[in-house]
Structure formats: C-alpha cells, structure tokens
Amino acid sequence: MNSSCCRTTHPFDSIIPLPMSQSAARCQRSQASQFFNLAGRPGVISFGGGLPTAEGFPVDAIRAAADWVLEKEAERALQYSASAGEPELREALARWEAQKGVPTKAENIIICSGSQQGLDLIGNLFLEPGAKFLIERPTYMGALEAFELRGPNYVTLPSDEFGLNPDMMGEECRGARLAYVMPTFQNPTGLTISAERRRKLAEKAREYDFWIFEDNPYGELYYDEEPPLSMRAFAPERTITLNTMSKVLSPGLRLGYFLAPKHVIDVMERLKFALDLHTSTFTQLLTARCLEKGLMENHLPEVRQIYKMHAEVMLEALEESMPKHSEIRWTKPRGGMFIWLTLPKSIDAVELLERCLEAPEPVAFFPGIAFYATEKESNTVRLSFVTVTPERIRTGIRTIAECLKSMLKA
C-alpha cells in the first residue's frame, strides 16, 4: 500500500482555537523576551540579563549540604511538606532578619518558589482588573509581567535622581491597595532610597491607607556600607517584604521568602497551597543547612567584593568612553547588579541596541522601554555588569559609546 495516500494530520499538530482566559490573553510574548534572546546570542558581550555571576555560587557548600540532607533527612526531604515552609529554614531566616535589626519570628515568614512566584502570589492576594496599584517608574519588568496577568490600574509613584520621592506623593495614592517598591539597589536603576525617604513613605502609606510591598532581592549585595533598614522597620503593620536566595546562594534552587505580619502569612499559606502545595522540601532543607553552616557570614563578603569590582570597572569605563553631553547620565549604585543610563531624548535605545549588535564585537543590553508600566521612555538603558569580565566590560562600553556617538552625529 502507498503510505503517503493515507497520511493524516496527527491530532497534536492540528490547530484549533484555544478558549483562553483574559489573563492568559494578556500574557503576550513580551518585548522583554525578544531582548533576552538577543542578549543571549553566542559571542555577544551581554549587559542584558540580570543573572548573578556563577563565580559566586558556593558549589562546595551546596554539595556538602545536599549530602548531609540525603544522609540524615532523606525521607523527609523527598516527601510532601507544609505550605508555609520547613520549620528550621523559617527559624534560620528569622534569626538572620532579626539580627539585621527588624524583629522577626518564624511565624512572620513563608517560603516561596523563588521571588517570581512571590510576585504572582501578591497578584493573587491584592490584584484584579482595575485595582489601583502604585508602581515605580521604571520598575522590574518581571514584576510587570506577573502583575499584568491581573490587569491592574497602575498609578505611577513620583521619583527624582535619588529614586522614589514620597514628598511628591499626594491624592493620587488614595484608594490604592498596594505600592510595589524596591527601596534598595533597585532593578533597573540601582538606586537606594534613604532612611528618611523610607520613613516618609511609611507616613504616606498610613495617610492614604495602602500596603507597601517591598521587593528586596539585592539588599545583601552592598559594596561597602549596609543599606538602610527594610521598610518593615518603618511600617511593620503594613509592609510585606519579599526576599530571595537567588542572588546570595543560587537562582536555580528557586527559593524565596516573604516577611509579613502573621495574619498576612496565614492568608498567603492558603494561597501557596493552591499554587503549588509547597516549595521543594529538599531545597528548603539544603538551604537551611547552608545557613546553619554560615553561608551568609562566610560566603556573602566574597560575592559583595566581586559585584563591587565589576561595578567599579563599568563606572570607570562609562566615565572614560561616553560622549560628554548634558543629557547623558548614569546612576552610581552602591550595591546590586545594575546601572541605569539615560541618553539624549533624540536617541532610541532599541536602535542603539541594533547598531551595537552589528559591531565587530557585538554588545547587548536591555533597552529601558521594557521597565515601564506607564509613560514609557525610549532613551534609557539598563546595564547589568556582574557576569561580564572586566576586560569585556571595557570593550562593551567602548562599543556602546562609539555607536552612540555615530547616532548623535547623524
């Protein structure tokens, strides 16, 4: 029999319309994912992704902790567990947080599967179509992707060259449920707001009766001086803080945690159960063991030094190479992974990226446009420096500067 005469379309290959929810329909393939693909192309000097440097992964400590967990706690580690998280991990994190100056008990902590899941959980807790939601401008694009699923009504928080400025907050905040803020080494600007601004933000939250959602993945990555205390110190009754082990241990482990008043943790626990029952028991016990063995005390100073050195190299390179122009400026972070570059209004950062990718030694970065919920600006750039060697940072910044000069001349 001639096989081709009987060939039919396999059921998996036939395309019929998908009856999608409104939130799934809102989850389009974003511009951000296109930039990610460009930044990840082989041979490209990439200031694009927000990955921590693999140099900072404590591989030996993780191996030793994994061996210990499998030897001593295998049955428990491989079993289902409680939605709020493993008691020894919550205890260890509570001790760490309390030692930094904000009273914290294990009951104030819930573990989540990376802080990205935490953003989704916050979306579940507070947002629905039209809910008034205060947001920084610019802000973390991954958070925008998570919040966008709920279709909130964004209202921009005012800011200046020092970051969020609560003095400028007014009646527009009334009726908001929540403000999403990154007071420390913000993604994408790298800016940190002062203790005074944190105190004023807490006052505004009380005056206009909204909750503060503080995302803090970079707080431990200070170069010299510790940043001011978490918003929990200023508005403990209405702050929910989200932290992650991604930048201090490893993002592949997918381990984050919330700090909040106990009654909030109780609600989150129910949501967490609905989302994924619990975060990997094995990962939690492994992380608890790493903390017990002094991960934060022994390992973090080394990671901070790596990040500091890379930041210094990029700041020097920008100073040396960038054209002198009154509209060109960049932030000078004191911790974290990002520098935010502002270009003249006439420059489109996406076009600059295209030119940089065509250079003999191609360079990628993230155009700032991906980081705005409202009033998008096209003349900004996020530069991430921690995964690029110092030599390639210098080459990459020179290329960006040369492409920029040619665009300014045109």
Ligand SMILES: Cc1ncc(COP(=O)(O)O)c(C=O)c1O
């Ligand atoms: C501000 C911010 N929040 C949350 C995340 C998500 O981190 P993770 O899910 O790895 O904890 C990131 C990742 O880069 C981030 O920059």
